Amino acid sequence: MTTASAEAPVAARTPKTETLFTRIMRYKHAYAMIATSFILLAIFNYYPAFMGLVRAFYNYDIGLEPEFIGLGNFIKLFTTDQTFIKSLGNVAIFTLWRTISAMIFPFLAAELIFGLTNPKHKFGYRLAMIVPIVVPGMVSILLWQFIYDGVNGLLNALLKAVGLVDWQRAWLGDPSVALGAVTLMGFPWVGGTNVLIYLAGLQGITNEIIDSAKIDGCTGFRRVWYIDIPLIRGQFKLIFVLSILGGLQGWGTIFVMTKGGPGTATMVPGMWLYNNAFQWNKMGYASAIGLFMFLVIMAITVINMKFIKSSDTN
């Protein structure tokens, strides 16, 4: 007892590190369990993310030595690169429409389904909404490309059928309408996933609330406006954020449909990154675009997280 208390001050530091060490040893199987995951993440995720941050500050063309140029890439992006500046406007339009349409149309469809009295009907429509999503994204993009086709496309055929021959055009080849065509693809913009998310929210509203609203004479559109929308705020926020992020990163659609063309009519930052990196081997410059996109996406995510937190405590 006395020896122990006498020794304690001397060994004050060692026991702590010892316990840490012994604790590490005690849980060595846990480290072994997570090791494979971390090795893969280190190679394929952390290292590229780190290099993405670093290379953005280099002039790095494949085959040449990387050369550190500080903010050179970014200065070039925002001062002399007209295509990049234009791409920012394009992606803003593209994302804005995707977000607005995702807030409105799937919600209306979800309300229509939710308002049905027969649960079997609800189930049937819900199922039918999913079928179009099951078709691979690539197939639906290619189908829309065909709809917009200047010679054989469905849209031109429909215009002809209703006598609007003057309106016919190569929708993806005409610089004045190409961005609009790419943005408005996917009519009626209901996109099954979002309908399901709204519907799940609506079905989470308890019957008591709906019944008491009914007693107070709050039905139909008034209920939608005063009860449903406030109560599924969470779903609206989720879809709001997902659509913004999806819009900013959704350049795969543009890649397949127009490759950013004609000219730069539908150019978006992701596509411009691709062109710089894989057409012209300008890896440093492309990394700078990537870093810029990361910062924008990060800012949106952070703002959103603050936003969600503050409204949840209310």
Added chain:
Amino acid sequence: MAQAAISKVRAEKPRRTGEAWRAFWRTGDWWHHLLLVILLFFMFVPILMMLIISFKTVSQFDVDPFLPTFPLHPENYARAFNIVWRYIFNSFIVSGVSVIGMVVLATITAWAFARYPFPGRDILYYLILALLMIPGELTLVPSFLLVKALGLLNTRWVLILPYIAGGQVFAIFVLRSFFEGMPEELFEAARIDGASELMTFVRIAMPLASSIVGVVTIMHITSTWNDLVWPMITVNVKRLMTLTIGLYAFRNEMYTQWGSLMAGYTIASIPMIILFAFTSKLFVEGLASGALKM
């Protein structure tokens, strides 16, 4: 799709006794049905167009591109299948192998994070969560340079390994919270009965987690199946192309052969429809689950 179509028809035709009809009008359901059917019609226009054209020869298409023409020409499908089957097979291998690897790694890692308070656990966990914030655009160029340096270009591994690595992030996040939510008594009881740690994981935790694992599995399969940009830059030999980029090449090859082209698109849609038919419940959960709400 057939299943969905059947249940849709079923849903739209309730037993029409007089009572049901009156309720139909009184509740105002009829205008919901009207609007929904119009909406669904427009949603299905591209798919209907694909199916109709897929049975046309070139000359039939020239005469009447968008309405059904007879006789139907199913041989378009044979021609398209000869090309498209390889892409489907490649996607099947890539998505299949990567989903197995991803699920094995993610469950083990998530289990370790959930069950063992090892030193540094929180830091390591946040290190994983941080990856959810990293967009593909930041890592696209360095990842490409990396796999190029590793000599992985134009192999299956160039898709499989990054899919395992990247896919596990979200899965670990979801599975860890699931494992943590499991009551301690369950494991206590198993331990008293003499079960080892491994046994509790395999015999208790995994069966209970089967549906959340199913959701994660399907989300991973659909996202890798539909991935476009990564395979586009890393694979350019036809022998190894996955479905998305294979279809892109196929489109250029079959341009103006509309019938065969659309038949190819239809064939390309079948695997996902089969997956959906067998796992519709998990599929829907995966699409609209609360797990998505972070």
